[in-house]
Amino acid sequence: MSRRKARPARTSRPARAAAPAPAPVTAESPCPCGLAAAYGACCGRFHAGPATAPTAALLMRSRYSAFVVRDEGYLLRTWAPETRPGEVDFDPGMRWAGLEIEETGDGTAFHQHGTVTFRARFSHDGEPGELHERSRFARHDGAWVYVDGDFLD
């Protein structure tokens, strides 16, 4: 997923009070990606490296978690060079609220490409929203990277 494309449209309503700061994610916290594991044993081990996500779905989860913990370095190094932005624009009004993987296509240890269809819930300046996207992943130097995605209804 690409937050640059996912930015919700601004409304003309007055801004609400700033969203409260999210609770810090520690190694012992439940992983933001939704799997029943602590962050340090789940997506955190990929963020810390050198371990890399073995499947496109786990890379998707780890990138979602990287948006939650605002790990720009991880997002950039797991972005395909041909689509990678110069920087990641973390919107201070954005609070990611949960990830649901709906479907995966290929993307296993035996594939070079894969797709992951997901819903990511968020609130933006207090307004709830949902990103529904089918993302494409590929291997780059052996490791899974995010290529791009299509928004779904």
Ligand SMILES: [Zn+2]
């Ligand atoms: Zn995780």
